[in-house]
Amino acid sequence: MADGTTLQLPHLASHPVHISLFADVANAPFLRQQLLEGNSAFEYAFLDASTIISVNHVLAAVFRAVNDLLHGRLKSRNVHSEIVFSLSPNNNIAESFRRFGISDTTRTLLAIKVLNSPATDPIPDPSSHLATHVQGQRVPFNDATLALTAEIPRVRKIYKLDSGGDAGGRKGKGGKGQPNGAMAANSTIKEMEAVILGIMAVKGS
Amino acid sequence: MASTAPAFVHTLPAPFAPVPLADADSLPPHPVPELITQGAEALVYRTHFLTTSTLCALKYRPKKSYRHPTLDARLTKGRILAEARVLVRCRKEGLAVPAVMGADWEAGWLATEWIDGQTIRAYLDDYLHGIDDANVVAEQQEELMELMARVGESVGKMHEIGIVHGDLTTSNLMLRPKNKSGRESSAYTNRDLEGDVVIIDFGLAVQSIQDEDKAVDLYVLERAFGSTHPQAENLFPEVLRAYGESHKGAKVVLKRLEDVRLRGRKKSMLG
Numbered sequence: 425m426a427d428g429t430t431l432q433l434p435h436l437a438s439h440p441v442h443i444s445l446f447a448d449v450a451n452a453p454f455l456r457q458q459l460l461e462g463n464s465a466f467e468y469a470f471l472d473a474s475t476i477i478s479v480n481h482v483l484a485a486v487f488r489a490v491n492d493l494l495h496g497r498l499k500s501r502n503v504h505s506e507i508v509f510s511l512s513p514n515n516n517i518a519e520s521f522r523r524f525g526i527s528d529t530t531r532t533l534l535a536i537k538v539l540n541s542p543a544t545d546p547i548p549d550p551s552s553h554l555a556t557h558v559q560g561q562r563v564p565f566n567d568a569t570l571a572l573t574a575e576i577p578r579v580r581k582i583y584k585l586d587s588g589g590d591a592g593g594r595k596g597k598g599g600k601g602q603p604n605g606a607m608a609a610n611s612t613i614k615e616m617e618a619v620i621l622g623i624m625a626v627k628g629s
Numbered sequence: 630m631a632s633t634a635p636a637f638v639h640t641l642p643a644p645f646a647p648v649p650l651a652d653a654d655s656l657p658p659h660p661v662p663e664l665i666t667q668g669a670e671a672l673v674y675r676t677h678f679l680t681t682s683t684l685c686a687l688k689y690r691p692k693k694s695y696r697h698p699t700l701d702a703r704l705t706k707g708r709i710l711a712e713a714r715v716l717v718r719c720r721k722e723g724l725a726v727p728a729v730m731g732a733d734w735e736a737g738w739l740a741t742e743w744i745d746g747q748t749i750r751a752y753l754d755d756y757l758h759g760i761d762d763a764n765v766v767a768e769q770q771e772e773l774m775e776l777m778a779r780v781g782e783s784v785g786k787m788h789e790i791g792i793v794h795g796d797l798t799t800s801n802l803m804l805r806p807k808n809k810s811g812r813e814s815s816a817y818t819n820r821d822l823e824g825d826v827v828i829i830d831f832g833l834a835v836q837s838i839q840d841e842d843k844a845v846d847l848y849v850l851e852r853a854f855g856s857t858h859p860q861a862e863n864l865f866p867e868v869l870r871a872y873g874e875s876h877k878g879a880k881v882v883l884k885r886l887e888d889v890r891l892r893g894r895k896k897s898m899l900g
Binding site for chain 1: 680717
């Protein structure tokens, strides 16, 4: 069984981030309830992975949340709720939780914890804590897994990627002349990621 | 580590700033941003973003001490956001520009995708360097014309979606090689003019549907061709030819360009 990932974002080495991806989660209502009750043992960002298309997609949200934390300008309760909010294309916090946060029907769960002060942290090892409380199967956190669980049409709708009369057929100059096989689908996710990161970066202005 | 980090002319803001000495030992190696170029308003660094395998161009607009702090903050915010919004818009429409990866208008930085390859200017310089050699010219001519056509198409597409660049020069047009290995410079025998034309530096870009603005964009590019590559005069008509076929309103813009050329010459008389 995979262990989850603890990684350091470049330039944010002081804030290591633990990320675990779970498939076939059976107790989403319980986990969501812990967040609603403000249970301090569950200081996580719980994302519904169906609206996450790639590793960079979620890392960009983490970067923005931690950077805003460092500059003391969080718009929501804490850095973990800010990760969920950072994913949103607009400034509606409640909506961002509905779209990207865990819901009672969540089957694929992305759990993120920012480990800003390991010494005083109530959960020194989020990996085993999650393994105990999440009823689901841990799967590797990578682009390949996320591509399988992402609901692309829904993501395209959330970020309004098809507005302006461009249905995506013109995307990807590099794909010109290539057969529309597996390569094309992959470059489309890359291309979606490129636009989505930009939309996330300019929001809140 | 931090003690060996090169001294910065400007100090980047957090989190890109060099790690303070006191913390340096307790933290893992810190990727140090490398200064690439400097303009009047901004410094461009190459560094990593999100993962250590993702390169980005970090455009940092330092605080200007001669401006009132409130005004300075407002101008910096406005300019970073204007550039970022234009880049996102272009990318959404499928035009090859650097993707926006992150921004912080209070700290003054914009992180965009790193574009491999060289500027069109560098390619033209290489080409003109070898212009004495008749064989090379013949060989390169066709490829180069094809490249110029792609430049025209790209600029045309940008104008079609209502973006005017504002500083269209051969230095702000890049050629991203098809295969990632092609980052070699000089040696023109080894050149590969295949790849995507990528338009960069939208710091002066505006959203405009005015034919006049688009014509001025082309005029600026024409002047850039003429002044930095006087021997490459025969190339620019190919850019315009491809531009003219790129979108519906292009012919009107080309017509307008003729007016702008005339006015350009008369400019000194008009003050």
